[in-house]
Amino acid sequence: MSVDASTVPSRRARNFPLYRTVSRFVRDPLRELERIGAAADGEVARLDLGASRPYLVTHPDHVQQVLRRESQNFVRDGTFWRPLHGLFGDSIMSEGAEWELSKRVLQPVFSTRTIRSLSAHMARAINEAVAALDEPARAGRSIEVMPEMGRIVHDTVIKVLFGDKIRKAEADRLIPAMERLATSIAFRFLLPFVPRSIPLPGDRAFGEGLTVMDETLYELVDRFRYDPGEGYDIFTALCKARMTEGSGLDDHWVRDNLLAMWATSTETTTVALTWLWPMLDRRPDVAARLAAEIERVVGGDEVRPEHLRELPYVRQVVQELLRLYPVGWIFPRIALNPTDIGGVRVKAGQTVLISPFLTHRLASVWERPLEFDPERFSAERARGRHRYAYFPFGGGPHQCIGRHVFNAEAELILASILSRFRPVLEPTDVPVRARIGATLRPNQPLHMTLTPVLRSR
Ligand code: HEM
Incomplete structure (x- = not known):
């Protein structure tokens, strides 16, 4: 199904005066945005927050226009990017010449050939990290889902980022510090127009997390600055680029990119994998089919990249997971020059919000959008779908550089866990909902027990 995006010149965007329903918005911002997304149903909407009035763009045609066709005109700048720019500096998360330079250095690390070799390293780290779940499984002790997914993801991402160059003590320091950054940035992210001089909840925890990250990353840069040696990892690529004569790159640039890559790769993957278990819990038929496929292909072996094919x-389950929970759920752009979106005039300097979360839930684009149904991604049903009906990794020049790493990592983790265990989620008192932040975390801790899979050998 698709919606008609035919345009009428210079129509006014439907206005949603959020400042009038501020208590509802503060209580449950995501539900309020969902309500607006559904009411606008693909038309350009205007969120009136009082101090700022961004446009909300959800129709696949309009998303394509902003992210791809007019990507030169819609840049990553403005108040919404300020908290992130403060964190990531002039890295791949910036815009213009700084972004281009970092992208040129990092792109080869994500080539198909390197990813093949990365996947083998990731699979080893994953099998080892998942094996640590044997102990609670045998003891019949439940695990808390998000910290455990986080542990497995961090052990894996460490390999992608640093290869063998990081010490265990350093990794152990980085992990909780990143966790603090990810959770404490929420208010700055929601209220980007509030100046730094006005303190917001989370500021202090954010500052503390950042200090630990900085100390650890600069220590690493110090150790390898002049002799990065060989390696398939991101850190080696950054250090080598820094050493190139005349590159003009410095320690800050290496740190900014390390932090950017660390932040974009760990939090997103951990949160996405945490949502998997409540989804499977709701659909035992999907869980059974998944377990049967993994049993047939992996059986009692350690999971390897060759299995993924x-x-x-x-793969379909992971795709559907990112449809319902695209953890990079909203991202803004600023228009450099005036333009039209769906007949609505957008002036230079105005903000446009893009939200895969809302587009992926449009009833005019997706049948039964709130239902978890991996069959949507069978070759037959995916055929002919609008390229921007589904865009968990964004699109155009800024499309997620780590999407293939994510896919391989998530599929390996899923296959590794289900080849060993049958997880059962513990019931929660209230339904699990997503909580707004830099990503979409569940609003309460989730626990599950793991029954070891018994096989006769
Ligand atoms: C569930 C997993 C992930 C999701 C949903 C996700 C989502 C996204 C999205 C939506 C963007 C586009 C942002 C924009 O257009 O402004 C993006 C960019 C990016 N992602 Fe991911 N990402 C994921 C995992 C990863 C991983 C594993 C890595 C690294 C290994 C990574 C690294 C990056 C980087 C560096 C960018 C900036 C690219 C650029 O501007 O050129 N991401 N991601």
Whole structure:
């Protein structure tokens, strides 16, 4: 199904005066945005926050216009990017010449060939990290889902980022510090127009997390600055680029990119994998089909990258997971020059919000959008779908550089866990909902028990 995006010149965007429903918005901002997304149903909407009035763009045609066709005109700048720019500096998360330079250095690390070699390293780290769940599983002790997914993801991402160059003590320091940054940035993210001089909740925790990150990352840069050696990892690529004569790159640039890559790769993957278990809990038929595919292909072996080719249903489950929970759920752009979106005039300097979360839930684009149904991604049903009906990784020049790493990592983790265990989620008192922040975390801790899979050998 698709919606008609035919445009009428210079129509006014439907206005949603959020400042009037501020208590509802503060209580549950995501539900309020969902309500607006559904009411606008693909038309350009205007969120009136009082101090700022961004446009909300959800129709696949309009998303394509902003992210791809007019990507030169819609840049990552303005108040919404300020908290992130303060964190990531002039890295791949910036815009213009700084972004281009970092992208040129990092792109080769994400080539198909390097990812193949990365996947083998990731698979080893994943099998080892998942094996640590044997102990609580045998003891019949439940695990808390998000910290455990976080542990497995961090052990894996450490390999992608640093290869063998990081010490265990350093990794152990970085992990909780990143966690603090990810959770404490929420208010700055929601209220980007509030100046730094006005303190917001989370500011102090954010500052503390950042200090630990900085100390650890600069220590690493210090150790390898002049002799990065060989390696397939991101850190080696950054250090080598820094050493190139005349590159003009410095320690800050290496740190900014390390932090950017660390932040974009760990929090997103951990949160996405945490949502998997409540989804499977709701659909035992999907869980059973998934387990059967993994049993047939992986059986009692350690999971390896070669298995992934033979696990199409695992891939579909991960795709559907990112449809309902695209953890990079909203991102803004600023118009450099005036333009029209869906007949609505957008002036230079105005902000446009893009939200895969809302587009992925449009009833005019997706049948039964709130239902978890991996069959949507079967080759047959995906055929002919608008390229921007589904864009968990964004699109155009800023499309997520780590999407293939994520896919391989998530599929390997899923296959590794389900080849060993049958997880059962513990019931929660209230339904699990997403909580707004830099990503979309569940609003309460989730626990599950793991029953070891018994096989006769
Ligand atoms: C669930 C997993 C992930 C999701 C949903 C996700 C989502 C996104 C989205 C939506 C963007 C586009 C932002 C924009 O257009 O402004 C993006 C960019 C980016 N992502 Fe991811 N990402 C994920 C995992 C990863 C991983 C694993 C890595 C690294 C290994 C990574 C690294 C990056 C980087 C560096 C960018 C900036 C690219 C650029 O501007 O050129 N991401 N991601």
